[in-house]
Amino acid sequence: MENLEALMHGFSVAISFQHIALMIGGVLLGILVGVLPGLGAPNGVTLLLPLTFSMDPVSAIILLTSTYWGALFGGSTTSILFNIPGEPSSVATTFDGHPMARQGKATEALTTAFLSAGFGAFVGIVVITLLSGFVTSFALRFAPPEYFAVYFLAFASFVAFGGGAPMKTVVSIVTGFALATVGMDIVSGGMRLTFDMPELIRGVSFLVVVIGLFGIGELLLTMEDSLEFKPVATTLSPKRVLAAACALPRHWVALARSATVGIWMGITPGGPTAASFMSYGLARRFSRNGANFGRGEPEGVVSPETADHAAGTAAMLPMLALGIPGSATAAVMLGGLMIWGLNPGPMLFIEQRDFVWGMIASMYLSNIVAVVLVLATVPLFAAILRLPFTIVAPLIVVVCTISAWSVASAGFDLWLMLVFGLVGWGMKKLDYPIAPLVLAMVIGDKAEDAFRQSMIISHGSFGVFWSNPLVGGIATLGLALLLWPVVSMVLRKMRRAA
């Protein structure tokens, strides 16, 4: 009941004219970002981040989270109508969503996608609401060793669950960490990895890196495919929308399973993309209609969409409570939190009640806003896609350039953006995961500080990470996950030999 009270308090913080306006603006921007290939949710949030520096944290997080929801929804629109995933996490939606559209059932496909997504998001937020009270109960037990153990766990789970080649995940993490160490060292005051270049003294901004990796990098990939949008006339008849909405409860098994998968993948840092693929795979394997998958089966739209959004919203909990972002976008928001002067971690739930509960309450509202807006604006955004991509792409480049400039008003950052654009292109081509790099850049400094403080406390002994059940449990779990790829390989070899 304590949570319900806190949630009501949150609603009183979140409901104001300014906040609702921010939600609508954020969702619309998000849909635009999601619809445009080459711009994804991490970009949308990164591009808006510099604008939030002068806002109060509650307004800022409402704007950013609304943009995130909008982008998740927008990505599905293009997947279904054009077979072009606007977001990596909506790739799985193309498998059945686009065939449905081709059979003349675009309205049904879009409605099913948006409502399952809304359902997934709703379940995710309810879980966050229920678990948030629990987080505060161990907040005060967190000291530097616990923090470091949790950061370690986050990186370890990327290696274990990230899906990519473990070596490449390691490279991604190490690169992010190394970039985070550039600039002034807080403990000693010395300049690290600056190579006497004055531009490097303030460090490498993760925002500029993200704009390059995701923004420019994606565009380079898209250009290579010489993507052409096909004009499609899109009208949604309210009657068919309603009919599709009424048909949704029939897929309750898929909805429940996908929401569970999504929440699990959001809380562990699997992220929405992995969640949607995993959910689609499970649905095809276990559904009674499994044979129809890939040929326009509504359940093939329900499953990835529900999981995608459940993961997107659930990722907010570990971000706030532990400083572990469950997705690349959450990693960017985490950076925002620190810039606004908030310290992610369990203490946030005690010290910043207005912020935490205002944000949670706003998530209920903004997802409703998002479902309504995304349905209402399908014709509008479908029209934007009729613009030739050769005009849209340069406009996206200009947006990226402005954003990279606005981070620190430095010309050097624009070159960094360009270099990381190339790096992002290469990473995508070679399947190096990008999210761990962003994560490492955002919390690299904090992880190192926590580690060095722990070592100062323990006089250089690693025993401090097993000094009580809480930290010991987290650290052991982290080690187990880190070793998981090795263990599973050995097991597989043993089984083959037997």
Added chain:
Amino acid sequence: MTQESGTSQAGPGHAGGGDAPLLSRLALELIGALVVLGFGATVIWGALEHDIGWGDDGPQPGTLPFWLGVIAMLAAVAIAVQALRKSEALGAQIVLGRTAAKQTAAFLLPIAALVALTVPLGLYLAMGIYLFGMVMWHGHGLKAAIVTAVAAIVFNWVAFEYWFLLPLPKGPIEALLGLG
């Protein structure tokens, strides 16, 4: 409701499978490993300016970067070895064709020009030139090019100078017009 069928990728002029190969997956994997190797070496070099040891109070300023560099270099070697072991399969896999490479370069180089021009000319003029050039070059006509460039400049000017109060870099043109 009209629904066009067919996949969305095969536009005219897209070479697709017929594109002459330029880079195999193997080559790109090895280039990637080399870049990581170089990055690792740079990080180690930077770390060696500091104490990389382990004092009574735990790691010193150079310790973390040093070991990060070492791990990066080891991982790079491992990735290269893994790629070479599968060299036949990866060598046959083409990740970049000549046409695709040209398209990518034709998109990348103008961005470099935009970045290079931003500081001397100001971002507004630079983005105008860039957008005008790109739209003209892709054959959308003079009218579309002017509309795109002017609309972008006006919108961003209003948005950033007045709305967000976040001034973007300006150059000689703005100074001449008394707007700087």
